[in-house]
Amino acid sequence: MFDIVKGHEHIKRFFKNAYKNNKLHTTYLFKGREGIGKRLFAKVVAAMILCENKGNSPCGFCKHCLKIKNMIENPDTDNPHLDLIEIKPMEGKNEITVDDIETILTTTNFPPYEGKARIFIIDNCHLMNKTSANMVLKTLEEPPENTYFFLITSKPDALLPTIVSRCQQVYFNPKGLEKYIDIPGFSREEIKALINSGSGYIQSQDDIEELKREREIALFILESIFNKSSFIEIEKEIQPQIEKNTREDNSRLFFIIYTFLRDILAVKSESENLINRDFKEKIEEISAKTSPDFIFELFEIIKKTQTGLYFNLKPIQLISLIITEGRRVKL
Ligand SMILES: [Zn+2]
Incomplete structure (x- = not known):
């Protein structure tokens, strides 16, 4: 067994x-x-x-x-x-x-x-x-x-x-788990990147689709710190997904945001070794707009805000906080 x-x-x-x-x-x-x-x-x-x-x-x-x-x-x-x-x-x-x-x-x-x-x-x-x-x-x-x-x-x-x-x-x-996963249309490398991006174990096309959606949202949250989109727009984009997430899903979302921050720093130091390789272009775009110092600040802001998940604050409120705080520090 x-x-x-x-x-x-x-x-x-x-x-x-x-x-x-x-x-x-x-x-x-x-x-x-x-x-x-x-x-x-x-x-x-x-x-x-x-x-x-x-x-x-x-x-x-x-x-x-x-x-x-x-x-x-x-x-x-x-x-x-x-x-x-x-x-x-x-x-x-x-x-x-x-x-x-x-x-x-x-x-x-x-x-x-x-x-x-x-x-x-x-x-x-x-x-x-x-x-x-x-x-x-x-x-x-x-x-x-x-x-x-x-x-x-x-x-x-x-x-x-x-x-x-x-x-x-x-x-x-999670080391080596990709060896056990076969999903048509995805290479071992891509599956490995997905596992490292915080998914834990994935075994089907559905898991991948869902994870992709979560990664898009994580990236969207980061992008929102750098653009001027209004909170109504932001909420409209992410609320439907976050609403149906369990607390575990949401803490995974935070983990995925960390992997993007890590990738932004990697691009800054000209490393090719990205976890979210399939979003390379967008990561480079953000990376061009920021400094490593600011990314470290963001790590801190997110870490602090994340504890709110365990005090029953609504995830959408936490994300708004991250974006507001990020925009403020960036100024
Ligand atoms: Zn038995």
């Missing part, structure tokens, strides 16, 4: 060996960029732990593997594996509260329901609020028998150091 996850071969080897030699830790922290396959990986490791046929890979056909496969394919299934529990913020909420982690507290005193172990996946674990983080920490300090925790985050810096120190850390990086 490990082939469900594309790439990350060394991490697969690491887990297969750890399992074969009975050296699995109880708590792992999976860190790395959004969309790179961390959560999927955790589910496959969960299948390995629960699988009836102990090998160094989940068999894929016992009742545990089949149930987990179904959970992977149908995230909203009403027949989930009862010992694989995913914890994430409630719909529309920006934090993981004590209510969300209640299952950890209530179930760990009892044996697993269906299998020989119980596995918790805490997705976006950096969103745990102080109380829930401390309660999880307590559990991690004295882990219940046959219980495993996979904490997943793209923002490890936002975690309590006491939690991080309890975890075995595993870093997922």
Whole structure:
């Protein structure tokens, strides 16, 4: 079943060996960029732990593997594996509260329901609020028998150091992922550039189209700092897309803006090595109008503004702020 996850071969080897030699830790922290396959990986490791046929890979056909496969394919299934529990913020909420982690507290005193172990996946674990983080920490300090925790985050810096120190850390990086992706009409180089532009994993023409749209918007936001378009025009252009984005999509949008800033600096220093090579002309146009100092200022402005995403400010307000602040500093 490990082939469900594309790439990350060394991490697969690491887990297969750890399992074969009975050296699995109880708590792992999976860190790395959004969309790179961390959560999927955790589910496959969960299948390995629960699988009836102990090998160094989940068999894929016992009742545990089949149930987990179904959970992977149908995230909203009403027949989930009862010992694989995913914890994430409630719909529309920006934090993981004590209510969300209640299952950890209530179930760990009892044996697993269906299998020989119980596995918790805490997705976006950096969103745990102080109380829930401390309660999880307590559990991690004295882990219940046959219980495993996979904490997943793209923002490890936002975690309590006491939690991080309890975890075995595993870093997922996008290097080499392009080898596993075949999309008609796109070269390996182009796919690699797209992955590096912040997409995480892409596997279809649709993903590429959507990513392209997001990159156009990121570029449009940067261009707006340098031209005189009105905020009504700007909003009209970007609102429809941003409106339907999830918070994760929007933080990806910010990441993509960073890659364009990085490319503008690259052009400034006459490097040919651009992440967004397909937008080269426009990047050169902006680059001609600006100085490296200003680009560094923009990095700072965007970084500061981005934290607003986590305080429920509307993305469109944050983007207006970036453009206003950028225009002001440029003067
Ligand atoms: Zn199995």
